Amino acid sequence: MKGRFLVLEGIDGCGKTTQLRQLAEWLPDSGLMPEGATLHLTREPGGTPLGRALRELLLHPPDEAAPCPEAELLMYAADRAQHVQRRILPALACGDWVLSDRFSGSTLAYQGDGRGLDRALILALERIATAGLVPDVTLWLDLSLEASMARREERAEDRIEAEGQAFLARVADGFRQLAAERGWVGIPAALSPKEVHQAIRLALEGHAALRRR
Ligand code: Z5A
Numbered sequence: 001m002k003g004r005f006l007v008l009e010g011i012d013g014c015g016k017t018t019q020l021r022q023l024a025e026w027l028p029d030s031g032l033m034p035e036g037a038t039l040h041l042t043r044e045p046g047g048t049p050l051g052r053a054l055r056e057l058l059l060h061p062p063d064e065a066a067p068c069p070e071a072e073l074l075m076y077a078a079d080r081a082q083h084v085q086r087r088i089l090p091a092l093a094c095g096d097w098v099l100s101d102r103f104s105g106s107t108l109a110y111q112g113d114g115r116g117l118d119r120a121l122i123l124a125l126e127r128i129a130t131a132g133l134v135p136d137v138t139l140w141l142d143l144s145l146e147a148s149m150a151r152r153e154e155r156a157e158d159r160i161e162a163e164g165q166a167f168l169a170r171v172a173d174g175f176r177q178l179a180a181e182r183g184w185v186g187i188p189a190a191l192s193p194k195e196v197h198q199a200i201r202l203a204l205e206g207h208a209a210l211r212r213r
Pocket of ligand 1: 011013018044059160190194
């Protein structure tokens with residue numbers, strides 16, 4: 001029996017953390033998960049002890065330690081390789097379900113479209129880091145740039161958020177294109193948290209990849 005791998009993607013502040021918490025309450029009793037399966041909540045970067053150290057260096061480095069774009073790409077790939085090998089694949093092998101806040105789509109959007117790094121290179125690294133693992137369902141929380149910035153107005157920015165509006169606009173375009181290419185489920189994320197949760201529930205209940213096999 002193999003478990004299921006679900007991912008939430010989208011631009012900064014689109015509501016992934018909020019929805020992950022709501023899914024953590026609903027999914028185990030939703031009737032979708034088989035009896036005895038555990039739901040593992042995780043995120044990238046930072047889903048393993050190594051990943052947590054990388055997350056700190058990626059998002060809050062001292063000025064002199066800020067990675068260049070190429071080093072940043074490799075650090076996200078290292079975080080993912082460790083996450084896949086040490087946490088996600090073992091859980092799926094036991095028949096458990098894994099719900100991750102971000103996965104490899106974020107690298108294509110942020111380092112590819114945002115930073116302008118070579119897409120073929122990113123795809124080659126994706127193959128190494130994911131070992132071929134593809135999410136069963138990716139939920140793309142679709143939020144406008146304006147709403148994203150308004151939601152984060154009062155919050156201290158991390159290193160990536162501090163890149164500004166033009167960077168975020170390229171990332172948002174990247175996510176839109178990826179969602180179409182990879183068959184992600186688009187969720188209108190400007191609705192209230194409760195309405196977004198309802199939309200996600202409907203999408204998961206009707207998703208062929210989550211039917212009992
Ligand atoms: N990154 C990368 O560059 N490459 C990669 O490969 C990967 C990641 C994997 C990770 O940070 C950073 O790393 C991220 C991408 C980059 N860039 N940045 N920054 P993260 O994932 O921890 O940070 P984030 O994506 O920016 O998360 P976030 O800002 O915490 O946003 P969120 O989790 O999507 O949203 P939230 O925390 O649930 O909500 C944000 C605020 O909006 C909060 O005040 C909520 O109360 C509010 N909210 C949430 N939902 C709603 C609705 N529906 N209506 C109104 N208000 C809402």
